[in-house]
Amino acid sequence: MKLRKMIVLGAILLGFAGTSAFFTPSVANAASDASSVTIDGQFSDWKDAKLVEGYNGYTSMVSDGQYIDVYVKMKYAAVPGHGDYIFNIDGKKYHAWFPDTSSDEPKQISITGGSDYDGTQYGTVGTGYVSKEDGHDVGEFRIDLSKFNLPDSDVGKEISMTNSNIGNDAATTTIASVGGKDAVGTVTGKADKSEKGDTPTDANANNTNDNLNIVIDGKYEDWKNIQLTEGYGGYIALVSDGHYVYFYVKMKYGMVPGEGEYNLTFGDKKFSVFSKNMPSSLDKGQTKAVDLQAGDYHGDKSYGVVGNGYVTNNGDNNVGEFRIDVSKLDVSTMIGQTVTIDNPSIGAKSVTTSGGSTGPLLISGVGVLIAGFGYVKLKKAGYLKRKESRISGK
Secondary structure (H helix, E strand, O other): OHHHHHHHHHHHHHHHHHHHHHHOOOOOOOOOOHHHOOOOOOOHHHOOOOOEEOOOEEEEEEEEOOEEEEEEEEOOOOOOOOOOEEEEEOOEEEEEEOOOOOOOOOEEEEEEEEOOOOOOOOEEEEEEEEEEEOOEEEEEEEEEHHHHOOOHHHOOOEEEEEEOOOEEEEEEEEOOOOOOOOOOOOOOOOOOOOOOOOOOOOOOOOOOOOOOOOOOOOOOHHHOOOOOEEOOOEEEEEEEOOOEEEEEEEEOOOOOOOOOOEEEEEOOEEEEEEOOOOOOOOOOOOEEEEEEEEEOOOOOOOOEEEEEEEEEEOOOOEEEEEEEEHHHOOOOOOOOOEEEEEOOOOOOOOEEEEOOOOHHHHHHHHHHHHHHHHHHHHHHHOHHHHHHHHHHOO
16 A cells, blocks of 8 residues: 555656656747747746846846847836937947836836937837836836848847946847848748648648747747638637637738727637727838737726737738737636637637647646556556566576
8 A cells, every 4th residue: 555655646746747847848048049038028938048237137138030139127126217228239329218117017118219318219119018026126128120220231240238227237139130021030021821822721720729839929920820710801810828819810901900809708708809009000011019908898998908919011911910818817717618709800700719728737647647556556466577577587
């Protein structure tokens, strides 16, 4: 009996350890480049980032294509907005700032750029979030370098960033792109086609999203094989990983609808999702970050900001991708539920996906338990001893 208990306990521990090793991605190089960072108000993807320490806080900066992702963790004060963030590229300085703000929960911010302190010449150059973690104010934001009208000769050069309210030492990274149709990681020239047709409507596409790795970053290649549902105004796709709902929109004619609005259902629980800052127009190649609010009925915003996304004019169509944090909604669990979404400005059909699954974790743990109990049974029956004797030739 004691042996059985020991094996069962060991099996449980092994099951958890095994599933953790199998399903947890390696974080040894986390935040070493922007591909491992998502600007979403969740800061865990910066935990292994190389931080530059100043007298009042820490900064980190990574680049992927034309975007610069910045992380700030303060020692004593709120994340500074005015201050401001000075980017130095080939001897030229670019300033970015946002209104001073602090929040206990993730709060979205919009970042303005200029050629001097409080300058606005470049308009909105980025978006991000401020919040608190472990008693410290933290922030993360993404800067679109194409807004600074950088020359192509800046590609490959070092970009440094300082903020005098944080410290004097600069965080640095390398510019991979400054924008344009041939730029690496830009928002133009995206893969909006599947491998089998003009629109990603592959009937064999897998929309359960446990392994799809959709990233909401204003780049759309990761949607290319996801099944789209066509409506009279455009196309829409929906996937889920059990914690977040992701959806993609591709319009036939006009802009991606914001207040038009998205009807989201979990089982029998319905929500109205919309955006107040969806642009009414976009220039070719232009991308804008937006946030999503939600309520129980049309116009209701009782749940506040529940997600974020990007919309883009890719030259042929207006497209968008969005993510909703289900923990912000009054839903106890997504597991086993059917999730649907529709928007009357896109079409009358609802798009459906599953609410995610913890099946692989459960199956792995049960498999180890079964193996443990099987061992006990075989040992008691003397089968293992007889088999060992045959193998050793005794």
